[in-house]
Amino acid sequence: MRVICDRTFPRLLFLFSIIILFFSSLAVSAGEDYSFDIEEFEPKNFEWGGYTEVRWEHIDFNTDGAFYKLNQYKDRHSTLDRLTGTMQLETLYKKGIWAFNSVLYAKASQDDMGWSDTADVFEAGLSLKPAPFVTVDLGKKVFKWGTGYAWNPAGFIDRPKDPNDPEEALEGYIGAGLDLIKSFGGALQTVALTTVVLPVWQDINEDFGEANNVNLAAKLYLLYRNTDIDFF
């Protein structure tokens, strides 16, 4: 009798487990969630976003390197510890064919050589979009020219990217831009012309070029026989 009990109990346990597994798998398949509420993704007139970041870095210098000797000739450290805090706030307000966007950026860091901080308006500008083929921009804007991801030899009207963080926001320049697009059906599929006016006056774009000068820039994009062609 005892032997029978010993065999029966594991069998019952096995059977019970199978039943539990069967019903739990049913519950999982019945619980597949195919719901998708798009209410939260409806377009809004005002949107904002951003990020905060705290970063600690430890850097070991190559003390025999040429760049070390050039850059660290005053304070010779073989290592550097740095704590950096960054905050970025982006806003966008849309009304009809008008849109206003801004990007505010602040950064502070403390390392073995001292404290540094900065706070800037990276972008603040109006856009007028009366039709799909035309856009007019006015204000401080990052134009994002050039074809490179980390290094942009053709980014003539942008500040240089940090190759260590190519997606980091950059400060824009104050100017006006006009973007025109035309699509075609043949071998030439798209023509797009972008023109930008960048003045350099006192307190406006002073680091861009010659003072008291108005700079003009143009970019022509063609999609011809499935090939992207850019002229700057």
Place this chain on the structure above:
Amino acid sequence: MMWFKQLFKINSNVIFSVVVFLCLLVTSTAAALDGNEILLQVDRNLQPESYEMYRKLINIEPDGSKKEYVLYTVKKGQDRMVALFLSPASEKGRSTLRLGDNMWLYIPSVGKPLRITSLQSVVGGVFNNSDILRLDYSAEYDAVILEKTADKYILNCKAKTSSIAYDSLKMEVDKKTMVPVTIGCYAASGMLIKTLYYKNIKDFGDDLLRPSVLETDSPLYKGYKSIMIYARINKKKLADEVFTLNYLPRVDELR
């Protein structure tokens, strides 16, 4: 009155014969649909030629972890499509453009759109870029009927050019709703790359009754599964200029 009754009888017979003839004609036309005509009907039943659409894409990994994306998509004609990421926040503003065989990915912080290929995936998971930016099946494939069952057509669809992501598709089409049920996607070697399962027929309005869920799995990604859930599909008139690289930063304005 006799002549009137006689005339009425003759006319009734003629009308009856005409109606029977028309019914036979319609039935024989439906029965005579070839593979490409079925594929065209499948396309029109899945979506209008030009539309806007909201969908959620879920990637499920073998350990059960999930990653979700929400996309707003617009399409015009047979070969122009744009998809904009609305969620998660880290991807918001990214968009992808397809013009025929050409595909680009626009990342707002980078600026210049990058060229991508149909077999890559901007979201990871089992769906690749050609699944996410899928054009009409009839634009990319020629179909022949392999088999007819009581409730299904089984089509063999062969890619029109070698640049299309899958060399051939084996498509099961429900005869009643004329939408796909399962699609096996094959490489030129005959290897099964993935299987697509259309599920949960839903009324999207405007006479559009189609599956609201698309699932996929692949023998190449064992244990992985990806799901697309469609929430809204509306006809929409769109300018050609919407489907250009310069317009990608502005796609959100179409909503």
